Amino acid sequence: MIKARIHVTLKNGVLDPQGKAIExxxxxxxxxxxxxxxxxxxxxxxxxxxxxxxxxxxxxxxxAKLLANTVIENYAVELR
Incomplete structure (x- = not known):
């Protein structure tokens, strides 16, 4: 069994209203x-x-197909 963690974040320059609300x-x-x-x-x-x-x-x-919107989001795959 392989375990992975995927981090998806908005690209720099993309507005983040939820982040602003949290801030x-x-x-x-x-x-x-x-x-x-x-x-x-x-x-x-x-x-x-x-x-x-x-x-x-x-x-x-x-x-690329589902978990991230690659137009506005970056992702990083980490195998654990």
Missing amino acids: GALGSLGFAGVGSVRQGKVFDVELEGSDADAARAQLEEMC
Whole structure:
């Protein structure tokens, strides 16, 4: 079994209204000094098999086809 974690984040320059809302809420809760917040997504995926290269290729394809909108999002695949 191969375990992976995929981090999906908005590309630089893409507006992040949810991040801005979180940033404002943190300030309202008394957390001073928060300069910027960007939100993202994390996916934990388990794949059958033991071939790390094949798993990475399959995970990259999953990201490109479904998990990330590659026009506005970056993703990083981490095998665990």
